[in-house]
Amino acid sequence: MQNPAIFPLFYLPPVSYFSLLKENNFNSILEKFEHFPKQTYRNRATIASPNGSLDLVLPVVKGAKLHTPYKDVKISYEARWQRLHWLSMQTCYRSSAYFEFYEDGLAPFYEKKYDYLFDYNYDLLAWLFKQLKLSTNLTATDTYEADFEVDYRNVMSKKEIPGTKTKPYFQVFSDRNEFISNLSIVDLLFNQGPQAKNYF
8 A cells, every 4th residue: 555645734625635535545644743734725714705715714822833833723712712613604505405404513613612623624624534434444643754755734725725726616705706716615615515525
């Protein structure tokens, strides 16, 4: 069996993240000990809104040193981001075909307060795998290792997305917006429901 590919752990990852996981047969390991990089999908997600794409940014505790390991990065609750993110999802996806199907499972992530970003994203990813009916063991690194044969840690920043083709599918607001590629996986789930798994 081939060595696992190493992936960063994102907040509600973009569709291309799951396409890359599929390309690697879901044989992957999540990076837990890297120095936390700013302005990446580790603490932000992009959804569809009536005016185009909308970024949801999950705030982290300020004052964290530049070289803070990801596993030690704490979530900030100074602003009411959980309420804002959940209201944004309700507003943007209430009219989608499957929002109500997933609503009760996703809502607790916007009620419970997690201390650490990694733990929050890990539990969210496990929930997403369950909804997509993807059976895989989510494992994380024990230490930081620089060398991996297949390494995606630094190739999926907010500005740069790997050249993974994302096929168009029906989206909310398609009557006023062109198809927006590579949104958060929740966009695919809310619009395609159980068929989302077949997208990959």
